[in-house]
Amino acid sequence: MSSPVVAAASVSRPRGRNAQVLSLLRRYPMASIGVVIMSVYALTAIFGPLFVGDPLSTSPSDALAPPSSEHYFGTDRFGRDVFTRAVIAARLDVVVGIVIALIAAIAGSLIGVVAGYFGGAFDEVVMRVTDVVLAFPGFVLALILVAALGDSIPNVVIAVAIAYTPYFIRLVRARALAEREREYVDAATLAGNGRWQIAFRHVLPNSLTPAYTQAALVAGWAVLDVAGLAFLGIGIQPPTAEWGVMVAEGANDVMTGAWWTALFPGALIVALALAFQLIGDDLQGEKR
């Protein structure tokens, strides 16, 4: 299946580009959908705020108006436009999810490669600590961390990132354990490289593959966790325009019929998490 594509690529350059894109789409159909969804979110996050008004402006006379051409997603109990708030929230939710995954992935990979490559007492300590951190369901750990640190966006990011760091430590450590036995490590040692240089310049880049796909999955879970915490009233607080906060604020109105207050922000959370899952799952499937 790939040979005609390669042939096409060598015949003419523009057609080759297209063929390459097509073959990527064909190899990763679900990830492609995920990337398309992500792009919509990215565009909304970057440019959306230019086109909508103030997410906090209230208008009590319009409270709980159903979706219409004036208010695409209706209004909440304070008469705030749900669409405006949902668009403004995109930047916060997308950035928070990605930043959490990045922090957990970077911290976890660095710790993991040192533990795996050097082994010894440091490795033993790291493994016992990850045991303890993994002894809590991630959401529960993040919950108590935010409760202790206090409500703020950076604190939520740190708390959720801490809960996911052990996953990366374990993944990268396991790879590093295998990688350190490979010939190129011996070669690098013979060439006179220091142990730290080998760990970070040679072993780390070769141990990262599983961490990439994991990072996509973690970004999705992080979005759900942050929104879930906000729903419980910790971390990100009202009246901040954030999807979890919006669902929480709308929860009571939903029961009395104003479904739009929670349906749209919640759907946006799920679709964002879905995009990350599609990308992560497809890439992970490729690995096997």
Next chain:
Amino acid sequence: MTRYLTRRAATTALTLFGIVVVVFFVVRILPGDAAVLRAGPYADAARLAEVREQYGLNDSLLEQFWTYLSGVIQGDLGTSTVSNGSVTAELLQRLPASLELGLYAVFLACLIGIPMGIVAASRQGGWIDRFTRAGVIMGSSMALFWLGLLLIYFFYSRLGWFPAPIDRLPVAAEPPPHLTGLFTVDALLTGQPDLAWTAARSLMLPVLTLTVVLVAPVMKMVRQSMIETLRSDYVRTARAMGIKERDVLVRDGFRNAMLPVITAIGIVFGYMLGGNIIVETLFAWPGIGRYAYQSIQNNDLEALQGFVILVGVLYVLLNVLIDVLYGLVDPRIRIGARAKS
């Protein structure tokens, strides 16, 4: 086997100790005055001194930790800042409600997830497989609080099929006598099938909400484990010997794939313990998850600390139990452990 158990017991004790250390010191990160929190903002100096004396707040942090740790070992999780009641007693009183909700959800997730995972793995690329993979992705990207809210809206507000999402029983119903603490079971044991049905109706929506999220990891792990088993040499041999495909699937595939699945169920319990905070809050379910939510609302960190320790300990002990069962069932693990130590 003894050596394996000893080693496992030692690492478990270390993990449990670590749980208490982490939770105790995390809760005390903030430099706030614990006495003010307990006595209230309007307490005078004399009252504050009294409170400090009563709760040992004049001791150093390390001394306070040892006091707390020795309490935890004896099953005492401290005193709630708000109600002044024993956190252990308050949690234990709420535990059956959470267990009833959680156990039904985990059971249902396995009931759906395990067969789906097996069928998906045995016909990889078929329509059931595609459906399963889609279900896994949807389930792992579902926001529990949103799903629960939609279910309440449709099935309670619009259709009225289920009772109000408040508490374990409607207001008029009298709870059954306390035997197991699971209302559905207790009602049946005392010969009240009507009451059991009433309790079951209140359970359905929250259980359904939790199940949608729990079934995803079950399907994912069963499918994965089954695919790996079906690629093994002994399955190939069995097929080459002309054994019927269904027998291969059940005898060689399923039985060997089940071992990792047992571990998976442990992980699913973890998801359940995290998810039940949201589900219980949404459905006003009087379990430990809602207790955690109320502790947060009341700024009762002592109670929250007790909840987190309880959840951590339950989760660790469950996984130990699973590991030990595993070791009993599968001789390879015992031998592996002996070779390592």
